[in-house]
Amino acid sequence: MKKLLILGAGTAGTMVANRLRRLLDRDEWRITIVDQHETHYYQPGFLFIPFGMYSKNDVIKPKRDFIPAGVELIMSPVELIEPDHNRVKLSRDGRIINYDFLVIATGAHTHPEETPGLQEHEWYKSIFDFYTVEGAVALAKHLRSWQGGRLVVNVVENPIKCPVAPLEFIMLADWFFHEQGIRERVDITYATPLPGAFTKPIASRHLGDILDQKGIHVVPEFMIEHVDPDARKIVSYDEQEIEYDLLVSIPLNMGDTVVARSGLGDDLNFIPVDKNTFVSPKHANIFVLGDAASVPTSKAGSVAHFAVETFSENFLRYIDGLEMQPSFDGHANCFIESGFGKGLLIDFNYDVEPLPGRYPLPGIGPFTLLQESEMNHWGKMMFRWMYWNILLKGQELPLPARMTMAGKWNDN
Template sequence: MKRLVILGAGTAGTMMANHLDHELNPSEWEIVIIDERKEHYYQPGYLFLPFDIYTPEDIIKPIQKFIPKKVQLLNEKIEKINAKENEVWLSKGESLHYDVLIIATGAKIAPGEIQGMQGEEWYRTVFDFYTFEGALALRDKLRVWEGGKLVVHITEMPIKCPVAPLEFAFLADSFFRHKKMRDKVEITYVTPLDGAFTKPRATAALNHLLEEKNIAIESDFAIAEVDNENKKIIDYGGREIPFDLLVTVPTNKGDELMERSGLGDELNYVPTNKSTLQSMAFPDIFVLGDASNIPASKAGSVAHFQAEVLTKNILSYIKGEPMKEEFDGHANCFVETGNGKALLIDFNYTHEPVEGSFPFSGFGPLSLLKESRMNHIGKLAFKWVYWNVLLKGIPIPFVPAKMQEAGKHF
């Protein structure tokens, strides 16, 4: 009996467990998935939790609920990957041999990378919303905050869901308007990029929305420290931005397991072939989701598209057949813009977001790179799709893994 081991039971790992459960013969292959957690978190929900749009119950469900019955789930901490010996070492001293390994350990925030970020103001006036704990603490703060200088800040790229900080700024504008206190809040969006987003056309549209909503933007800001005493962030050039409430996206890094195993780069992301999703160093290791270093967005939709491609490539690898370079970097993201509206962007390695209709050419029903109520409904509906379709490895109708050019105005 051969063994396929999946590290991580988050979005990417759970999808792969479901895909492969349908494809591998259980009399020939044992599938094991390892994660020290027992709860699965719907990470896109962290954006909505601070504004009381979602509750914790919307975001957390048992991991076991989404793992196929024939897949063995081990709730243990992973100590190290010994790739040369095809072994995974567990914290209790046991080792697990694998014939194929899938790394889906995700990415985490690392606020300790920036001087002062986790200082005395951490979770008092300095918050993240990329963790459940941070989003929940920020919710409690926003319920009582009386206004002042709100700074929404990105430390450095890459980050999980690159549009989420922008969404937070837009939702904050809407939130304070509904509380009749927008005139008491000065919102500033601070980014290390030279504009609002990583893609030029989307940046133009998003910069326009920032201007329309009276949200100031400070670009090219490379943070050096958070000054807790004087409540300001300082960049390496000496530029200072004061805050009364700082909502920051700290440095994102891959799991520390990659550093312990000698498999990661300087940010603990695993060097990966961007088209086949095979490890650059070990042919029997595959990587998907936020754990890899490929130049695609770190978002749930990307992991979904990757899972479809990777499933076929793993089957080809097992059969000794050539793998196909089919993953094109496809990303599909709703961007909440507040007041019950959202944008939709669809792009890949070679095509940036453009206007058009989605998923059907000519009649949508969703519009690309334009605000609409329908896009907002799509964003909220994604939660149901996530729990009931994506995690179970079910393809989304009319949305293939490869980006379609039909309906887009290039």
């Protein structure tokens, strides 16, 4: 029996377990997946919790429900990955698991403790995050009775999971305060380390214009050094200060600590891999999928989905002794909620930045790219059902894994 070991039963790990269980011969391959937490979170749904659109129950299900028959699930933290011995040491009972091939899908996590003043006595009082279910729920409670003031949304450092989520949060906040009848009493500021609203120039311009129309103030190139929770201000390394009444932080994102313990990661515990095949340059039988990988595309579920799809096909070639094809192009496809029942869609890859145009989808689309439409909002809302019922189970979606230029306007 050949042994495939997957670390992490989040979005990427669960999808690849489902897909490879179907593709690999059950008489020849044993698949094991390890995770330390019982609950699977639909992370894109966290965004809607602060505004009362989703509740906690809408975003959680047991991980076990998504692990197929024929895959062994072990609940345990991982102590150490030992690539030179092709084995992994688990924390629980000191168990050791040997592997022939290893897929690391241990994700990215937020670390508010890395920014002085952030996770101290004002945490969940005047300072919140929405990248955890606890933070999103606490913020929902706070917003129900908030009377207005200065709302500051701050990204500590990039990369972050779902880089459009902070923008969505701001646009939904604008809409939410309108609905509450207190928009004129709220001042919204977005402080980001990036030079503009978004990383890529054309999308940054379009999104920047939308934020401008909504009366949202963007402070670019703001690299936070610390929070002063008593004076209620954030201070940057170059000593700019922004005062707030309510601070919503997107804390530093880092890869799992087991990556650091095992000496596999970069300065943020993300693991360098070939950006087209996900194979580790150091260990030919180790692959990294999802947010754990250091590749120059978004840390997002759609990327994990396209990555798993191309990787699975490639893995079948690899185990038969063929070269891997450089088939993953960095494709990301993200709905961006913009409030008032509308949304945008961006579709891009390593080489092509998000462009305006139309995104064709037979039977349902087209969706509008980089422009607001109600259709995009419904696309986003429909996505939760697709996530639980199709995506996680590793089933086919009618979306090509590689990006296409069809419908995109390439002249501005």
